[in-house]
Amino acid sequence: MKLSIIVPVYNMAAEKKLEYCLDSLVAQTVADYEIIAVDDCSTDESWDILRRYEKRFPEKFHALRLNENKHQGGAKNAGIKIAQGDWIGFIDSDDWITPDMYERLIQRAEETGADLVGCDYCLTSEHSMQVGQVVHNNKSSQTGVLDDEKKRSLILDGGSLVVKIFRRSMILKHELWFPEHIFYEDNALGNSYLVLAKHFEYIEEPLYYYYQHESSTVHTISEKRCEDRCVAGRLMLKEAERHDFLDKYRPELEYSFTLLFYVNTLFTYMAGVKRTKYRFVKKLGEEMRCLFPKFQENSYYLERTHEEEKKLIRMQMRSTLWFMAYYKLLWAYRNFRKRKKK
16 A cells, blocks of 8 residues: 555544545545544544544545544554555644645655655645645755755754655654654654654645644643643653664754753743743753753754843743743733733
């Protein structure tokens, strides 16, 4: 079989989100493929929808239901275990793709000998095939046989996994199983999925539609999700150590960890969690300082981090209490200015 498309599903029945996704998958022009839709203990009508598609397309649609909620990582793992395709593709169940996306990705792989191929995506807030805001997911300079320079670039700017296809043999050989029961599972495994490949190709076109709505993971901030992002950061380092590329790409991994574990978590927590806890913020800073005591001297950090964020981070490193008080006053002042302008 040529391709297995794995779709983790959890409560996507409303507004026909799931059906729009699945309709784009059953319409794929690639020959000889299967769709493995894994229901992660949905409490809405998602499972019924999957069963209907399985009855309509028995030759290529497989509906699987987990016995416990394991989040997207658990659903992806279940799909990988039964997949038969030479290639694996992942898609979020509220997104959709062009009819020829997988055909074109596989064709590029066959033409070039690549074992990893990706494309761009666009952001959209409506169910249509009209191209929205295009996001360039990778760079042409990253393509070709992956030497150390290209791998460093992929660690820094690897882009999303859902707009790529991967050799199933590579996934199984390196046992690239996603962490379960947490959000941000892609962040934990993303580097391994990219760095362990040998040849990367990239189609600079938006073939994937990334649906923007309020229930998306990226739009929902809670302490649990911030904690999960920290877990994903720790697992990212463990994965790099397990596959023996932690020391080789330490500056890039240090910056990636700093961004994922510390910078993004710190500022999304402060901005999005209603009742912030001193203990959480203090522990975050202490762990960052313990793992990478000189992270503020990292060349990528110096080049890529906004000056205001650097200032706030220096403040948090000196005093969590002062940082939290200052941040809340700053946030209140900015909200006041916004209301005044209206």
